Amino acid sequence: MQSRLGWAVLTIVAVLFFVFIYAPLLVIVVTSFNANPVNMLIWDGFTLDWYRGLLGLGERATDVSNRALYIESTDQLLAAVRNSLTVAAATTAISTVVGTATALALARHRFKGRGVYSGGLLLPMMMPDIVLGIGLLIFFVTIGMQLSLLTIIIGHCTFLISYVYLIVQARLAGLDPALEEASADLGASEWTTFRKVLLPQLAPGILGGALLAFVISMDDLVITYFIAGTGSTTLPVYIFGMIRRGVKPEINAIATMIILASILIAALGLWLRSRKTD
Amino acid sequence: MTALLEIRGARRRFATPEGGHIAALDGVDLDVGGNEFVTLLGPSGCGKTTLLRAISGFEQLDGGSVRLDGADLGALPPFRRPLNTVFQSYALFGHMTVARNVGYALEVRGVDRATYEREVGQALEKVGLSGMGARKPSQLSGGQRQRVALARAIVAKPRLLLLDEPLSALDRNLRQQMQLELKDLQHRLGIAFVFVTHDQEEALTMSDRVVLMRAGRIEQQGSPRDIYRRPRSRFVAEFIGETNLFSITVERIEGGLAVGRTAQGLALWLPAAGLRPGQSAVAALRPADFTLEDGDIAGQVSRSVYLGSDLHLFVRPNAGGPEIRVTARDRAGAPEVGTPVSLGYDPAAAHVLEEA
Numbered sequence: 001m002q003s004r005l006g007w008a009v010l011t012i013v014a015v016l017f018f019v020f021i022y023a024p025l026l027v028i029v030v031t032s033f034n035a036n037p038v039n040m041l042i043w044d045g046f047t048l049d050w051y052r053g054l055l056g057l058g059e060r061a062t063d064v065s066n067r068a069l070y071i072e073s074t075d076q077l078l079a080a081v082r083n084s085l086t087v088a089a090a091t092t093a094i095s096t097v098v099g100t101a102t103a104l105a106l107a108r109h110r111f112k113g114r115g116v117y118s119g120g121l122l123l124p125m126m127m128p129d130i131v132l133g134i135g136l137l138i139f140f141v142t143i144g145m146q147l148s149l150l151t152i153i154i155g156h157c158t159f160l161i162s163y164v165y166l167i168v169q170a171r172l173a174g175l176d177p178a179l180e181e182a183s184a185d186l187g188a189s190e191w192t193t194f195r196k197v198l199l200p201q202l203a204p205g206i207l208g209g210a211l212l213a214f215v216i217s218m219d220d221l222v223i224t225y226f227i228a229g230t231g232s233t234t235l236p237v238y239i240f241g242m243i244r245r246g247v248k249p250e251i252n253a254i255a256t257m258i259i260l261a262s263i264l265i266a267a268l269g270l271w272l273r274s275r276k277t278d
Numbered sequence: 279m280t281a282l283l284e285i286r287g288a289r290r291r292f293a294t295p296e297g298g299h300i301a302a303l304d305g306v307d308l309d310v311g312g313n314e315f316v317t318l319l320g321p322s323g324c325g326k327t328t329l330l331r332a333i334s335g336f337e338q339l340d341g342g343s344v345r346l347d348g349a350d351l352g353a354l355p356p357f358r359r360p361l362n363t364v365f366q367s368y369a370l371f372g373h374m375t376v377a378r379n380v381g382y383a384l385e386v387r388g389v390d391r392a393t394y395e396r397e398v399g400q401a402l403e404k405v406g407l408s409g410m411g412a413r414k415p416s417q418l419s420g421g422q423r424q425r426v427a428l429a430r431a432i433v434a435k436p437r438l439l440l441l442d443e444p445l446s447a448l449d450r451n452l453r454q455q456m457q458l459e460l461k462d463l464q465h466r467l468g469i470a471f472v473f474v475t476h477d478q479e480e481a482l483t484m485s486d487r488v489v490l491m492r493a494g495r496i497e498q499q500g501s502p503r504d505i506y507r508r509p510r511s512r513f514v515a516e517f518i519g520e521t522n523l524f525s526i527t528v529e530r531i532e533g534g535l536a537v538g539r540t541a542q543g544l545a546l547w548l549p550a551a552g553l554r555p556g557q558s559a560v561a562a563l564r565p566a567d568f569t570l571e572d573g574d575i576a577g578q579v580s581r582s583v584y585l586g587s588d589l590h591l592f593v594r595p596n597a598g599g600p601e602i603r604v605t606a607r608d609r610a611g612a613p614e615v616g617t618p619v620s621l622g623y624d625p626a627a628a629h630v631l632e633e634a
Contacts, residue, residue, distance in 0.1 A: 176369060178369035
């Protein structure tokens, strides 16, 4: 009897937990289809207008409508998405390569200052974003570097390398060092060992690190806000700019599309991982 | 006849966390013949694994040389050394099939497809894993993984195979079976095996020669029988099998035999070779050397341990001193605790240690 009660309580807690996590996302998805342009909490019928507007499929003739105040043009939004993707792709590539190489170097070689190095790698992760953002801005201004997509990429790499390092390093720590010795013993050079043994063994960690780097880079607002120049606005910065002029239905539509994209990326990651373990 | 493997004056020191140094290898000389099964035996920390790793190249020597077939290996990195290793953890590549694991040495060497297929098939057959090639290591049992590691190490036909405690992860029955198979495989391949273990039973079962190491030095080496019957020191006698050690003073020599007496007054007959009256020595007698009747060591059974075919008895001598361990056949009427016995032995079986 008691155990049945316990089971019921546990179920309720579990359901509440997931409601707690997903309810805000659900609200956004639902309101993105709400036809009411003024008060999004009052359901006014189903519409795809906001999506049409965002994607430039709506009747552009009524550009005078108040909507135009918020979405100056679809081109701007698409430019922001393109900037975000460019930054995220470049940042992911750089931080994955550098982070993985760093993890390998620190795990497999003994050199002077190794402890300081590995400790120093964690600092950018723990630093508050706002401090890092201001620091980067002052740095770029001091060295006279024009704020652009490049400064955003550099800024993101400063802390995303640490994330990739941490994930790859954890995978590396769980790897039997005898694997590399066995490969060498069987006649493989260091490079062959890296290609044929180390890389395939580390692949899930590297992939995980890369996905995380991509998602964080896509999502970053605070640091990017400081170091993005005019014309290099990323999606989060663009959305933040829209919100400052009021929460409008189009924002819900953007958010819903981002949620969809995130789910697709996460699913892809999970699928790749499950394929690896087969 | 020159040896296949020649190690001369191998030295290796490690820094301890306290700032000092310990010698893992303290001047080791070792020869291994081309068709010999040599076991490096010793307690942990004796240097046996360091010696093995110095041969494979994963450990650099501070001094001394390692030669294979006359060629100095010292300057060669592990991947250029023409020998292979079976690792304690097997170190199988989990992302590759069994066949690709086995063929790895050929793959990195870039042999042609036909040779590759043939050699991999033969190696798998030699270890009894034909037909398993398409599986992943994670789908195999511990014993099968052990065989894959073995096949992988012999596929390139090395003349020397190093084995680092490869059986320690297997259960007792499988371990004993693998011991015999390994010995058999070594025989069929006609190559040299250097086998590291801390298990003296394993060493005695398989080896042509046992090299017993202690604190970075070779304490004694010889055939299993030699090292069991004629231990040089107390350390060897106690490490290899069970033994009874008696500290004695030689009283007199009678013909070919010496009479020694322990501090408690127990008299022992020993081979006289090399002994002088008045000399102190340590005599070793194995538990199986004793009979329970018609002897001149009177005592009482104090404990008995049942071991299946054998019975392990502890006999407290009436004269006093430590209990004597005796192995007896288990038959009806095995002596109960408290039974008086008179232990006998063939004096020729008694062995006097060179070093106390």
